[in-house]
Amino acid sequence: MRDNQEFCKCxxxxxxxxxxxxxxxxxxxxxxxxxxxxxxxxFNHYDGEDHCDDD
Structure with missing residues (x-):
């Protein structure tokens, strides 16, 4: 998203x-x-789906 962009310094x-x-x-x-x-x-998985980590 924000490659080579400055970060907040507030x-x-x-x-x-x-x-x-x-x-x-x-x-x-x-x-x-x-x-x-x-x-x-x-995100917790590459496919962007919300998965239960208890499985």
Whole structure:
């Protein structure tokens, strides 16, 4: 999603929201609209389906 883009440097983030791509999502600062470093989370399975991890 955001290759080679700067990360949020705000000291006080009023709120965050998420932006998805095919493999996961970023948390994004609502103030500067830049992704928060190290916040990328991969979906639990490659096919994008929601699966029970207890199986």
């Amino acid at each position: 000291k006080n983030r009023p709120s965050v929201y998420s932006e998805e791509d095919d493999w996961g999502y970023w948390l994004v600062c609502a103030q500067c609209r830049k992704p928060i470093e190290d916040s990328y989370t991969y």
